[in-house]
Amino acid sequence: MKIGYLGPQGTFSEEASFRYFSDATIKRIPFPTFLDIFEAVQEGEIDQGIVPIENSIEGTVSVVLDGLQIYSDVFIQGEMILDIEQHLLVLENVELETLKEIWSHPQPLAQCRNFIRNLNVKTRSFDSTVAAAHELIRSQNKSVGVIGTSWAAEKLRLHMLASNIHDFPENHTRFVIVRKGEYVSEDAKKTMLLITPSEEHPGVLVNILNVFSALELNLTWLESRPTKKRLGEYQFFMKIEEGLPSERMQKAVRILALYGHSVRVLGSY
Numbered sequence: 001m002k003i004g005y006l007g008p009q010g011t012f013s014e015e016a017s018f019r020y021f022s023d024a025t026i027k028r029i030p031f032p033t034f035l036d037i038f039e040a041v042q043e044g045e046i047d048q049g050i051v052p053i054e055n056s057i058e059g060t061v062s063v064v065l066d067g068l069q070i071y072s073d074v075f076i077q078g079e080m081i082l083d084i085e086q087h088l089l090v091l092e093n094v095e096l097e098t099l100k101e102i103w104s105h106p107q108p109l110a111q112c113r114n115f116i117r118n119l120n121v122k123t124r125s126f127d128s129t130v131a132a133a134h135e136l137i138r139s140q141n142k143s144v145g146v147i148g149t150s151w152a153a154e155k156l157r158l159h160m161l162a163s164n165i166h167d168f169p170e171n172h173t174r175f176v177i178v179r180k181g182e183y184v185s186e187d188a189k190k191t192m193l194l195i196t197p198s199e200e201h202p203g204v205l206v207n208i209l210n211v212f213s214a215l216e217l218n219l220t221w222l223e224s225r226p227t228k229k230r231l232g233e234y235q236f237f238m239k240i241e242e243g244l245p246s247e248r249m250q251k252a253v254r255i256l257a258l259y260g261h262s263v264r265v266l267g268s269y
């Protein structure tokens with residue numbers, strides 16, 4: 001089985017793939033961006049992909065929601081939570097005072113925003129933490145620090161100038177496992193939905209939320225993304241702590257459809 005992850009080797013995404021897929025026959029394939037993973041899943045080039053969807057400090061990884069919006073044959077078949085530790089990596093003999101720039105993926109840059117602000121340096125975004133580390137090694141730039149994993153420090157022989165630099169002690173990222181084709185597990189405990197309201201009118205979100213509340217369905221995640229058609233028009237991503245096969249969930253989906261809302265089941269696992 002082929003699994004796609006955000007490469008190159010040594011990213012948090014690769015670590016998540018090792019935690020979730022323990023089978024030794026799994027072939028892990030690195031991709032440069034999250035949307036490349038979605039595309040490869042949709043094209044059938046890989047069987048599954050693992051992508052981060054939200055972080056406890058920085059919140060939603062919006063490009064992953066866009067992937068779910070755009071690639072309509074791609075569904076969620078599971079999730080896992082990874083503890084995240086961010087470290088400051090530099091070349092040999094570099095001091096904190098000499099740093100002028102910090103490089104990383106946008107998510108780690110945001111998870112360490114206060115730390116970076118105190119350094120009074122510029123930031124530069126890369127496709128992944130490890131892509132930033134490779135560029136540091138290539139450029140041999142002693143005024144640059146990279147935020148990344150302890151794997152990168154060890155394997156790429158970078159010096160760890162500061163450890164656990166994320167702004168809040170609790171730092172966890174939720175990853176979802178995506179595949180081609182609808183996925184509803186019989187003993188599912190969670191459901192992810194993408195709801196497009198029938199039309200914009202006052203109270204439309206309350207109308208949707210009331211359906212879940214009336215059926216005592218526990219909503220644990222709600223995120224809105226623009227439809228990208230008109231300013232102020234949104235779609236809602238929701239996570240419900242109940243499997244789709246349950247009577248209550250079936251009822252909720254039926255009622256939402258009766259109200260004219262479009263409901264796409266992104267997966268139930």
Ligand SMILES: O=C(O)C(=O)C[C@]1(C(=O)O)C=C[C@@H](O)C=C1
Pocket residue numbers: 006010011012013014052055061084105107108127128129130173
């Ligand atoms: O750059 C990496 O190492 C990644 O795997 C990406 C990523 C992310 O996009 O959120 C994954 C988990 C962490 O939250 C930080 C970075």
